[in-house]
Amino acid sequence: MAEKIAVLGAGSWGSVLANMLTENGHDVTLWSRNEEQVKQLNTEHTNPRYMKDFVYSTKLTATTDMKEAVKDSSVVLIVIPTKGLREVAKQLNAILTELHQKPLIIHATKGLEQNTYKRPSEMLSEDIPSENRQAIVVLSGPSHAEDVAIKDMTAVTAACEDLASAKKAQKLFSNSYFRVYTNDDVIGAEFGAALKNIIAIGAGAIQGLGYHDNARAALITRGLAEIRRLGVAFGANPMTFIGLSGVGDLVVTATSKNSRNWRAGYQLGQGKKLQDVIDNMGMVIEGVYTTKAAYELSRKRQVQMPITEALYRVLYEGEDIKTAISQLMDRDLTSENE
Numbered sequence: 001m002a003e004k005i006a007v008l009g010a011g012s013w014g015s016v017l018a019n020m021l022t023e024n025g026h027d028v029t030l031w032s033r034n035e036e037q038v039k040q041l042n043t044e045h046t047n048p049r050y051m052k053d054f055v056y057s058t059k060l061t062a063t064t065d066m067k068e069a070v071k072d073s074s075v076v077l078i079v080i081p082t083k084g085l086r087e088v089a090k091q092l093n094a095i096l097t098e099l100h101q102k103p104l105i106i107h108a109t110k111g112l113e114q115n116t117y118k119r120p121s122e123m124l125s126e127d128i129p130s131e132n133r134q135a136i137v138v139l140s141g142p143s144h145a146e147d148v149a150i151k152d153m154t155a156v157t158a159a160c161e162d163l164a165s166a167k168k169a170q171k172l173f174s175n176s177y178f179r180v181y182t183n184d185d186v187i188g189a190e191f192g193a194a195l196k197n198i199i200a201i202g203a204g205a206i207q208g209l210g211y212h213d214n215a216r217a218a219l220i221t222r223g224l225a226e227i228r229r230l231g232v233a234f235g236a237n238p239m240t241f242i243g244l245s246g247v248g249d250l251v252v253t254a255t256s257k258n259s260r261n262w263r264a265g266y267q268l269g270q271g272k273k274l275q276d277v278i279d280n281m282g283m284v285i286e287g288v289y290t291t292k293a294a295y296e297l298s299r300k301r302q303v304q305m306p307i308t309e310a311l312y313r314v315l316y317e318g319e320d321i322k323t324a325i326s327q328l329m330d331r332d333l334t335s336e337n338e
């Protein structure tokens with residue numbers, strides 16, 4: 001059944017998901033705060049800053065008026081970086097109160113909030129109380145916007161404790177090249193999504209330094225071990241980490257040149273300064289901020305996360321990457337299962 005859907009956030013992922021939902025037959029309005037971008041989407045059907053050369057469906061409309069996008073929408077998809085999520089959630093909540101609407105909320109944000117260490121669905125449930133919404137579904141998994149734009153085969157997870165809502169999201173997004181699985185483990189899906197970006201920066205960094213395949217495989221595997229340790233400490237199902245929102249997303253992000261996190265790490269490995277890397281990316285590098293949140297959270301919870309800790313020292317204390325690698329390799333020898 002065709003639904004009226006508002007998509008909040010017109011960066012690379014929000015705009016490509018909005019386009020795919022439009023092509024799936026839904027009535028989609030894409031909201032962005034940027035007037036120039038909205039004009040370009042509505043007239044040229046392009047979004048050059050985020051998706052160079054991609055042409056969007058002429059049926060997709062964009063607006064800077066969030067109320068116009070949300071009015072009569074049964075589903076609101078939020079695709080905003082973690083840093084801006086609360087601001088957008090508060091705006092949305094005020095509109096939902098005014099319009100007396102209660103949509104299903106789906107989000108695709110991958111990160112943890114600074115200082116509170118909250119997951120995106122926790123932030124959303126605080127800022128959009130249940131009288132203004134249905135359930136909150138997490139859409140996550142190995143899904144670079146660039147690949148989805150060219151209709152490459154993709155499989156992701158829709159996670160929600162309410163399985164009916166996860167199934168609704170599954171139906172909205174699925175098509176011949178985009179296959180959605182359901183999962184009821186929101187905690188595991190969100191920890192996997194946030195933490196894989198840290199390991200992807202590390203993977204880029206070791207490649208930038210000239211290390212090869214063994215090193216990358218070791219980093220990914222031991223990275224997954226510490227992602228799982230932190231997630232399980234907060235109640236995640238360990239099985240989720242061998243699924244699409246766990247190892248699936250970790251592999252794609254830590255091996256793809258489309259990944260902003262991998263690319264940032266690569267440039268750091270080649271000796272670029274962090275601030276220059278951030279300034280030149282022009283898109284969000286979630287892992288830079290998640291490294292800080294996850295490092296602090298792991299200390300608070302006394303969970304061992306040696307790779308995250310090493311990357312924290314590199315990103316926030318200016319430690320040389322080679323020194324961080326030596327320290328990781330020189331730690332006391334241990335069992336794989338600890």
Ligand SMILES: NC(=O)C1=CN([C@@H]2O[C@H](COP(=O)(O)OP(=O)(O)OC[C@H]3O[C@@H](n4cnc5c(N)ncnc54)[C@H](O)[C@@H]3O)[C@@H](O)[C@H]2O)C=CC1
Nearest residue numbers: 010011012013014079080081084108109110144145283284
């Ligand atoms: N790009 C991708 O392939 C994928 C991205 N994601 C996740 O989706 C989220 C968004 O990522 P992208 O679209 O790639 O980011 P992006 O950097 O391409 O675009 C972010 C968009 O959000 C807008 N924005 C940021 N803060 C805002 C605020 N306070 N109010 C209003 N608008 C705001 C920006 O103007 C921009 O249009 C991130 O958490 C990312 O990890 C998840 C899966 C795939």
Ligand SMILES: O=C(CO)COP(=O)(O)O
Nearest residue numbers: 141142143144259260261
């Ligand atoms: O989450 C993603 C792919 O699944 C996108 O990763 P990047 O933010 O590193 O580009």
